[in-house]
Amino acid sequence: MGIVIVDSDRCKACGYCVKFCPKGVLGAKGVTNRLGYRYVEPVEPDKCIACAICATMCPEGAIEVYKED
Numbered sequence: 001m002g003i004v005i006v007d008s009d010r011c012k013a014c015g016y017c018v019k020f021c022p023k024g025v026l027g028a029k030g031v032t033n034r035l036g037y038r039y040v041e042p043v044e045p046d047k048c049i050a051c052a053i054c055a056t057m058c059p060e061g062a063i064e065v066y067k068e069d
Protein backbone atom coordinates (compact mmCIF):
# COMPACT_ATOMS: atom_id res chain seq x y z
CA MET A 1 0.00 0.00 0.00
CA GLY A 2 1.15 3.54 -0.70
CA ILE A 3 0.80 6.99 0.71
CA VAL A 4 0.40 9.77 -1.82
CA ILE A 5 0.74 13.42 -0.86
CA VAL A 6 -0.18 16.29 -3.18
CA ASP A 7 1.11 19.80 -2.52
CA SER A 8 -2.15 21.56 -3.29
CA ASP A 9 -0.54 24.96 -3.80
CA ARG A 10 1.78 23.63 -6.52
CA CYS A 11 -0.94 21.81 -8.45
CA LYS A 12 -1.96 23.47 -11.72
CA ALA A 13 -4.83 21.07 -12.37
CA CYS A 14 -3.41 19.63 -15.61
CA GLY A 15 -5.05 16.31 -14.78
CA TYR A 16 -2.16 14.06 -15.84
CA CYS A 17 -1.97 12.31 -12.49
CA VAL A 18 -5.71 11.68 -12.48
CA LYS A 19 -5.59 10.29 -16.00
CA PHE A 20 -2.60 7.98 -15.50
CA CYS A 21 -3.19 6.64 -11.99
CA PRO A 22 -4.14 2.99 -12.55
CA LYS A 23 -6.20 2.86 -9.36
CA GLY A 24 -8.32 6.02 -9.54
CA VAL A 25 -6.77 7.37 -6.38
CA LEU A 26 -6.61 11.02 -7.37
CA GLY A 27 -9.33 13.50 -8.20
CA ALA A 28 -10.41 17.11 -7.82
CA LYS A 29 -13.18 18.12 -5.48
CA GLY A 30 -13.57 21.53 -7.07
CA VAL A 31 -11.76 23.45 -4.37
CA THR A 32 -9.34 26.10 -5.66
CA ASN A 33 -5.81 26.73 -4.40
CA ARG A 34 -4.15 30.12 -3.99
CA LEU A 35 -3.32 30.22 -7.72
CA GLY A 36 -6.95 29.64 -8.61
CA TYR A 37 -6.58 26.05 -9.83
CA ARG A 38 -8.95 23.27 -8.81
CA TYR A 39 -6.27 21.16 -7.23
CA VAL A 40 -6.09 17.40 -7.14
CA GLU A 41 -6.02 15.35 -3.97
CA PRO A 42 -6.23 11.68 -3.01
CA VAL A 43 -9.94 10.92 -3.11
CA GLU A 44 -9.45 7.13 -2.76
CA PRO A 45 -6.21 7.03 -0.73
CA ASP A 46 -6.63 3.42 0.39
CA LYS A 47 -6.32 2.21 -3.21
CA CYS A 48 -2.80 3.58 -3.75
CA ILE A 49 -0.23 0.92 -4.68
CA ALA A 50 2.78 3.27 -4.57
CA CYS A 51 3.59 2.83 -8.26
CA ALA A 52 4.64 6.52 -8.39
CA ILE A 53 3.30 7.02 -11.91
CA CYS A 54 1.50 10.15 -10.70
CA ALA A 55 4.67 11.68 -9.29
CA THR A 56 6.55 10.89 -12.51
CA MET A 57 3.84 12.48 -14.65
CA CYS A 58 3.37 15.66 -12.61
CA PRO A 59 5.06 18.58 -14.41
CA GLU A 60 4.96 20.65 -11.24
CA GLY A 61 6.67 18.17 -8.93
CA ALA A 62 3.67 18.45 -6.65
CA ILE A 63 3.33 14.77 -5.75
CA GLU A 64 5.27 12.62 -3.31
CA VAL A 65 4.70 8.90 -2.91
CA TYR A 66 5.78 6.70 -0.04
CA LYS A 67 5.60 2.96 0.32
CA GLU A 68 4.05 1.64 3.49
CA ASP A 69 5.54 -1.48 5.05
Ligand code: SF4
Nearest residue numbers: 021048049051052054
Ligand atom coordinates in the same frame (compact mmCIF):
# COMPACT_ATOMS: atom_id res chain seq x y z
S1 SF4 B 1 1.37 6.09 -6.65
FE1 SF4 B 1 0.29 5.02 -8.33
S2 SF4 B 1 -1.57 4.22 -7.39
FE2 SF4 B 1 -0.75 5.76 -5.99
S3 SF4 B 1 -1.83 7.66 -6.55
FE3 SF4 B 1 0.10 7.61 -7.70
S4 SF4 B 1 -0.40 6.67 -9.68
FE4 SF4 B 1 -2.08 6.23 -8.26
Ligand code: SF4
Nearest residue numbers: 011012014015017058
Ligand atom coordinates in the same frame (compact mmCIF):
# COMPACT_ATOMS: atom_id res chain seq x y z
S1 SF4 C 1 -0.09 16.16 -12.46
FE1 SF4 C 1 0.53 17.61 -10.84
S2 SF4 C 1 -0.12 19.61 -11.59
FE2 SF4 C 1 -1.19 18.08 -12.80
S3 SF4 C 1 -3.16 17.78 -11.75
FE3 SF4 C 1 -1.72 16.26 -10.93
S4 SF4 C 1 -0.82 17.20 -9.10
FE4 SF4 C 1 -1.78 18.82 -10.31
